[in-house]
């Protein structure tokens with residue numbers, strides 16, 4: 233058994249601690265802890281319970297020891313864009329407000345009064361999502377300027393957890409790019425943008441790339457756990473870690489399928505051409521300064537909310553079964569309409585959209601679920617057409633990674649809609665990408681190329697082909 237690394241992967245709907253190590257030439261995973269993540273309402277904002285999440289991280293470290301594991305290192309990845317501001321005493325100045333909070337409504341348009349959309353895109357290469365960090369900071373500047381004046385440290389969510397673990401402050405590159413404040417070419421904070429927006433530059437920390445050793449545990453945590461660990465920086469943007477786990481990325485379009493569906497490719501250069509801007513694609517930072525050329529699609533957030541609206545009486549698997557039994561229903565919605573970003577009631581919002589577009593209104597749970605899955609497949613097809621237009625290349629393979637890879641109906645829908653080969657898995661791609669980056673830093677793995685070979689050999693993926701192609705083959 234090789235050196236063991238502990239990945240902390242916290243997405244918008246769930247978190248998990250997974251230990252990983254090399255054994256008999258393959259990557260072995262041991263799930264140590266899993267917990268729910270969800271939005272909480274605090275001080276009239278939608279927020280993340282970062283205190284609760286940090287307690288879950290500590291619980292997971294205790295459990296890893298109880299399972300006889302003694303990890304050499306720990307690495308944290310989470311969702312993007314959100315942050316905490318600390319004052320001169322290193323105390324939080326704000327709650328960890330979530331990207332779905334309406335505080336950024338209208339802020340993008342406000343920023344465009346100072347910096348044009350085209351300029352922002354040409355320098356950062358980042359997609360225009362109303363909740364990007366730049367707009368969150370601008371909303372604070374507008375509503376509570378004194379907070380930005382007092383702020384001494386800007387830490388994104390994984391940076392903040394790293395600070396709580398190690399006492400060290402840094403901004404990690406892949407996640408920093410999601411702020412739309414990092415220059416795609418210098419890979420540094422774009423000080424000209426910050427000056428133009430009059431956002432104080434001093435609070436930003438030095439940007440470090442993945443595969444960096446940040447430090448070790450605070451001494452009080454060593455005393456609590458009974459052992460020390462290196463605190464390493466994987467790709468702390470969860471999607472950055474997930475994409476590392478796409479074994480044959482050159483010829484593949486990936487769909488990182490979780491709360492969001494992140495669909496795209498991987499390049500060694502940013503694509504900031506007008507067509508990429510028009511189609512709203514992003515160039516988020518990847519490992520080895522690669523670029524994740526992708527776009528956000530509303531994703532399985534919609535079925536998460538449908539599940540919640542039905543008071544969790546159905547599991548995700550049961551909603552898929554009910555959708556499979558609703559072949560008669562074929563209504564579809566535009567999943568990327570902002571109306572689905574945070575509706576009061578997702579089912580009612582879907583029903584309203586169908587009524588407005590003169591479609592049969594989904595009434596039964598299976599019809600609502602099928603509407604979500606059919607609509608996601610249509611949105612994936614649109615994005616794939618755009619990707620192939622920009623790349624001037626056809627892709628034959630789609631790799632669905634993340635929890636959504638368990639949705640076999642959606643995997644089949646993707647194959648039927650796109651007529652491409654769909655490979656589903658690994659489910660825990662994000663944690664795998666996190667772990668292999670740590671093992672590279674520890675010297676267990678040589679580089680991303682070796683890591684991807686090992687991932688391909690270590691994890692089963694299930695293949696889906698279009699039904700009409702299966703009939704041809706049979």
Ligand SMILES: Nc1ncnc2c1ncn2[C@@H]1O[C@H](COP(=O)(O)OP(=O)(O)O)[C@@H](O)[C@H]1O
Nearest residue numbers: 243244245246490491532548634635636638639
């Ligand atoms: N057994 C299952 N069958 C179908 N879909 C599933 C199953 N388990 C999980 N999922 C899907 O996976 C999603 C969660 O994926 P995950 O990658 O864990 O999300 P995140 O990292 O955003 O929290 C759920 O919203 C659900 O739609």
Ligand SMILES: C[C@H](O)[C@H](O)[C@@H](O)C(=O)COP(=O)(O)O
Nearest residue numbers: 243244311312470471490491492
């Ligand atoms: C708000 C961001 O676009 C979002 O975090 C996305 O980048 C992402 O990483 C989503 O990950 P999930 O695991 O929460 O789907």
Ligand SMILES: [Mg+2]
Nearest residue numbers: 243470490662
């Ligand atoms: Mg995730």
